[in-house]
Amino acid sequence: MLEEMVFRTDALPAADRFDYWVELLGRTHAPMDLRSDYTDDFRASQRVLDLGGVTVWSATYQPLAFRRTPKLIRQSDPEAYHLSLVVQGTGTGEWSNRETAYKPHDLFVTSTSLPNDIRSSTGGPVTILALETPKALLPLPRSVAPRLVGAPVSGQEGMGALLARFLTQLTADTSAYQPSDGPRLGTVLNDLVAALFAHLLEAGDCLPPETHRRTLILRIQAFIREHLHDPSLTPATIAAAHHISTSYLHRLFRDEDATVAAWIRRLRLKAARRDLTDPALHALPVHAIATRWGFPRATDFSRAYRAAYGTTPKDHRQQALNGRK
Template structure:
């Protein structure tokens, strides 16, 4: 753990039988590491800083347990869905609670973060929330990255690193009400990711359309279209919305518990106002009708061995 972040002193009442589960997702200069460990104390001392300083910011999304963080003369307690921050160039101490601590850690060099150091330094040690706003978006991104990491290709690392750095910078800037300090590209990419997350979470609402997506983010329809064009993957806003609805419907069609639910009902619950339009869109996407697709899953029958 010390090698992942920076040299640290660590002690634990469980030292003789200490258990930690950690893996590292490397994104070049940036590292993400989900970890779970028994109660312990971390210390970053002035002596260790003089010995080695990678000049990086650390951020932890706490998923379970708590940590009591002392930075300078102030101690703050961070709990589940809080975002803890620290700096390898500062002295600090973290004492975890009595229960095992589970978190997703992020190590990001200061030079990589698209936010002036004078701004980022003001955030370190403060309590940031992962329950709402950009903090929630960052938490969702980290959680999905950890869950899907084994499916990523090495060529995707630069893109993921950029998105993660943008999100961390946006969280820091939001805490300072300093969004104007963010580069335009960082703001644009963060907004685009927020919109895609919004679409994914609200696609089942049949009232959701391009104008309502733009209105929810306080931007014009033309700027919304331009954001997606600048993403460069050829996906339009309307296509992104349709793709989410089709994917949700596809999963429903394969769900044994929904086997008796009519196709038109599945279409309606996934945001399609017209069954015929759903059937056409589904056939275009998956090269077969919804009914035929459903039949590709064998019917599960009961019975003993």
């Protein structure tokens, strides 16, 4: 089962519950100015899953107003994007450039670096599923954040539905996952967020060329991660899948930290290294792991692995297993 933390206000005296909730959200999200008509006996609960760099949580609470002010941002900014899927309840969100109403099955995006004012407008409890991902994992120019926050996204169709279904299934039952699955699930979620952001940015009018370029790179990187297992994944097949020339693909990666081929190889080796050191996969032969991550020839895999990590896959696995004894 994935490791998770559960918080409930009903474990505290009624007079302390609201202040506890304010402090809790300040730690699990970002400091906010919270207001509610139910402060005398505030009822709320939250489950938090740590998936490596990405955090997922579900929460049910009585109607609230959340305000992230410029002063609070100056005091503390975790520099993250936050996406909320509304399960129950209605409300509105206000940002500097838009105001958006939300209802069940809607997704909305906020940034910890930008002011917002989000208010519940329902008399009953509100339930949301949410995820936060560091901006460092989504290297978009700061100028695009105002285009994303508050943008209305349906959780019932298109890219929004893919993300909503994954969040819903993940939080419904974590018993099928092991703690070591957490970072893998976080990577999948981050790729889905990147794809959703790319979709939202490309849907806008007259986007700057640099924004188009950045979102295309994000889509390509997500495509590569999804197809790492395919030994036929090459710059040519990637370019064809995105309707661009191979030379343009190489130009896109010119400012990245590796060429296209080197980026593919690095991700494959990283995935193989993770599997080799996973106790749950100790019985899976090295050559099967190599094939699983796009290395059909064992000699090619061993040579690339030694060049990257200074040891053979077999020796690295043995060292990892001995270290756990």
